[in-house]
Amino acid sequence: MRKITSGIYGLNPLLDGGVNENSTTVVIGRSGAGKTTLATQFIRRGLQDGQEGVFVSLDENKEQIIREAVEMGWTDILDYLDDEQLVFIDASGREFSNFIRKELPAFVADWKGSNARIAIDPLTPVLWSTKDLYEQRDLIGFMLKQTRKVGTVLCTLEEHGSTDLTGPETVIPMYLADCVIHLRFDHGPSKHTRELQIIKCRNSRHDPDAHPYEILRGLGIVLEGVDVRHVPTAKGPSQLRQMLLTRALPKDVRDRLEKSLDGLTDDDFRGLKPEQVLELILQEYAKGG
Ligand SMILES: Nc1ncnc2c1ncn2[C@@H]1O[C@H](COP(=O)(O)OP(=O)(O)OP(=O)(O)O)[C@@H](O)[C@H]1O
Numbered sequence: 001m002r003k004i005t006s007g008i009y010g011l012n013p014l015l016d017g018g019v020n021e022n023s024t025t026v027v028i029g030r031s032g033a034g035k036t037t038l039a040t041q042f043i044r045r046g047l048q049d050g051q052e053g054v055f056v057s058l059d060e061n062k063e064q065i066i067r068e069a070v071e072m073g074w075t076d077i078l079d080y081l082d083d084e085q086l087v088f089i090d091a092s093g094r095e096f097s098n099f100i101r102k103e104l105p106a107f108v109a110d111w112k113g114s115n116a117r118i119a120i121d122p123l124t125p126v127l128w129s130t131k132d133l134y135e136q137r138d139l140i141g142f143m144l145k146q147t148r149k150v151g152t153v154l155c156t157l158e159e160h161g162s163t164d165l166t167g168p169e170t171v172i173p174m175y176l177a178d179c180v181i182h183l184r185f186d187h188g189p190s191k192h193t194r195e196l197q198i199i200k201c202r203n204s205r206h207d208p209d210a211h212p213y214e215i216l217r218g219l220g221i222v223l224e225g226v227d228v229r230h231v232p233t234a235k236g237p238s239q240l241r242q243m244l245l246t247r248a249l250p251k252d253v254r255d256r257l258e259k260s261l262d263g264l265t266d267d268d269f270r271g272l273k274p275e276q277v278l279e280l281i282l283q284e285y286a287k288g289g
Pocket residue numbers: 029030031032033034035036037038068071072073158215216217218
């Protein structure tokens with residue numbers, strides 16, 4: 001999997017180097033969590049590297065999104081728009097659902113392989129365009145599969161009520177997306193807390209912990225407590241791999257296990273104790289045991 005840098009300060013190390021190219025990510029958060037900021041930051045990072053950007057806006061109109069980006073200090077957005085490297089699609093949920101059903105294949109045929117970044121903010125009205133859960137699943141599934149052919153896709157999703165992400169509006173996109181990021185936003189009477197947590201990421205390691213973040217003018221979302229010196233690609237062999245070498249095992253089993261453990265670091269084991277994992281492996285492969 002090729003990784004692209006997200007543009008979100010501190011997120012790449014949590015995703016083993018960045019977002020998987022041609023994948024679909026859903027970012028879930030309450031109002032004010034920073035969804036639009038994150039989507040703009042992601043698109044803008046691509047623009048800086050010469051990638052095209054498509055911003056599909058379903059709630060706010062183009063002018064509002066641009067005004068917010070400019071307020072954020074991201075005035076270069078205006079130049080990318082002038083150069084048509086950034087394209088806006090201003091639509092309501094119903095219009096966009098019809099676009100998905102009728103015009104998306106032609107759009108994909110046009111843009112296929114262009115390696116653009118696509119943001120859809122927010123996906124929620126698309127879900128609301130039909131009550132039928134099967135149809136919702138079909139529509140979102142089709143949209144994600146198609147848009148992935150054009151480039152790397154990031155959709156935002158509104159979170160309503162409880163923060164356990166079990167509501168029907170979150171469950172369907174969560175199943176269908178490759179990567180799910182939760183922006184947890186709590187606003188008590190005296191203070192705000194914001195935390196980002198990666199819920200799942202297909203085809204990649206990811207950090208499972210919640211990380212506090214701030215939204216800063218000029219920078220956007222910045223995560224706290226991310227060890228940037230920890231480079232996940234510079235892998236030392238795990239303790240388990242070392243231990244394995246000292247144990248008696250048939251050669252074919254050892255070779256296979258060595259291959260499985262290739263590239264794993266001690267960090268990957270998190271709470272698991274390497275010596276216990278080794279015992280489980282040995283038990284699994286013990287002849288007659
Ligand atoms: N120019 C700015 N300078 C500093 N902070 C900003 C700026 N613009 C936005 N923010 C911060 O980002 C927060 C909102 O972010 P954003 O609009 O991305 O949230 P959202 O999740 O998209 O909300 P909604 O669901 O209402 O669309 C603001 O409440 C503010 O704290």
